[in-house]
Amino acid sequence: MYRKTELFYEPLKEPYDIMKPIEEGFPAGEMSKEEQAFLCGLIRANSPKKLLEIGVAAGGTTAVIGNCLSKVSPDARMYSVDISSRYYRAPEKESTGYLYNQVNERLRFANFHKFMLGRSIPFWIDEIGAGIDFLVLDTVHSLPGEVLDFLCVLPYLSDGAIVVMHDINYNLLSTYSNGVNSYATKVLFSSVRAGEKYYDFDSPRTNIAAFRVNCDTREDVWNVFSSLSITWEYIPTMVDIKKYTSIFLRHYGITEALEEWLKSLLYLQEKAQAKKIGNVDKEIEHIRETVKKHNSTYIYGTGLKGARMVDLLDKIQISGFCVSDNYPTEGEYLGKSVRHISEVSVGEGIVVLASDSEECLWHIYENEIPHVVVSDRLWKTYNCL
Ligand SMILES: C[S@@+](CC[C@H](N)C(=O)[O-])C[C@H]1O[C@@H](n2cnc3c(N)ncnc32)[C@H](O)[C@@H]1O
Numbered sequence: 415m416y417r418k419t420e421l422f423y424e425p426l427k428e429p430y431d432i433m434k435p436i437e438e439g440f441p442a443g444e445m446s447k448e449e450q451a452f453l454c455g456l457i458r459a460n461s462p463k464k465l466l467e468i469g470v471a472a473g474g475t476t477a478v479i480g481n482c483l484s485k486v487s488p489d490a491r492m493y494s495v496d497i498s499s500r501y502y503r504a505p506e507k508e509s510t511g512y513l514y515n516q517v518n519e520r521l522r523f524a525n526f527h528k529f530m531l532g533r534s535i536p537f538w539i540d541e542i543g544a545g546i547d548f549l550v551l552d553t554v555h556s557l558p559g560e561v562l563d564f565l566c567v568l569p570y571l572s573d574g575a576i577v578v579m580h581d582i583n584y585n586l587l588s589t590y591s592n593g594v595n596s597y598a599t600k601v602l603f604s605s606v607r608a609g610e611k612y613y614d615f616d617s618p619r620t621n622i623a624a625f626r627v628n629c630d631t632r633e634d635v636w637n638v639f640s641s642l643s644i645t646w647e648y649i650p651t652m653v654d655i656k657k658y659t660s661i662f663l664r665h666y667g668i669t670e671a672l673e674e675w676l677k678s679l680l681y682l683q684e685k686a687q688a689k690k691i692g693n694v695d696k697e698i699e700h701i702r703e704t705v706k707k708h709n710s711t712y713i714y715g716t717g718l719k720g721a722r723m724v725d726l727l728d729k730i731q732i733s734g735f736c737v738s739d740n741y742p743t744e745g746e747y748l749g750k751s752v753r754h755i756s757e758v759s760v761g762e763g764i765v766v767l768a769s770d771s772e773e774c775l776w777h778i779y780e781n782e783i784p785h786v787v788v789s790d791r792l793w794k795t796y797n798c799l
Pocket residue numbers: 442443444445468469470471472473474475476495496497498502510533534535552553554559
């Protein structure tokens with residue numbers, strides 16, 4: 415059975431008396447008071463010395479955490495990371511974390527606190543450094559979201575660290591139709607092995623949970639990596655993927671196998687995204703529209719798929735073909751030049767992947783080359799599988 419924690423409401427009072435959300439209808443904190451009391455209960459029980467919060471929004475929960483730390487662990491250091499430097503509900507009006515600043519101006523928390531805004535966690539984690547003993551995850555909720563962030567932070571977590579995840583049943587509780595895909599924290603909670611798991615209210619209506627990192631968490635971290643093959647809701651930017659990947663390869667050993675696995679995973683996830691586009695006709699339309707936004711178009715692959723893609727792109731001018739670096743490039747294909755993928759550089763145009771091989775993917779990500787991945791559904795329809 416999951417453990418329970420004593421709810422601790424006291425740190426909520428002063429911040430809520432001070433916080434003035436910009437307009438009615440904007441929440442001070444996006445956690446309920448009961449959920450914040452759960453979080454504060456775990457902070458009181460564990461007296462963390464280095465707390466990392468990922469996902470800040472207006473900063474209402476940040477203010478509550480700050481007040482709680484000030485009371486129970488006044489020499490703790492706290493870092494708050496958000497991918498956006500502007501408050502996502504009203505970016506033109508307020509910066510991320512503005513409510514924390516309002517509260518801190520009045521209460522002057524004892525603790526060190528730093529906002530790290532505008533980039534995802536892999537860009538900050540080395541500056542924050544190891545020894546994190548409390549992590550709060552509350553970001554995008556859809557995959558890969560918090561799963562990627564946890565894997566990025568785990569090497570920097572102390573043994574015994576507490577990880578709190580919000581919105582672990584948001585897929586059922588959200589009032590938004592796209593909320594049905596918001597299960598990233600639930601996937602993490604269910605796939606991770608941990609010392610203890612905390613889930614207070616024994617009901618699927620409860621939307622916050624936590625676990626304690628122990629040696630099993632690290633030993634069986636592959637369960638969490640494996641959960642990354644559940645279909646993603648979105649593909650992170652190439653810049654972010656490069657940064658997450660570099661952290662994983664630095665900290666998780668068996669580099670070559672992991673690198674190959676990640677590369678295949680990304681390719682398959684991109685193919686799955688392509689399949690999500692309604693049907694084959696819509697996918698072709700999408701490919702044409704995407705390609706038209708670029709001055710030149712290269713097709714990766716000189717086989718049947720490459721030739722079929724030329725037909726499908728209809729009257730769109732193709733600049734040439736490209737192939738993997740270990741593939742011969744002599745001559746032309748369908749009257750166009752053939753180059754190695756490593757010769758296609760940043761700013762040259764877009765690459766349409768018309769090949770079974772994901773070999774080119776690292777070069778494409780490394781150089782942030784715009785690209786289109788085609789679903790197997792489309793290849794099957796055109797007899798290329
Ligand atoms: C649900 S809100 C956070 C609410 C906050 N924890 C509270 O209780 O008031 C989600 C926040 O996560 C941020 N976010 C989304 N994706 C992110 C990512 N990959 N890394 C960091 N922050 C992210 C958004 O900009 C937004 O501010």
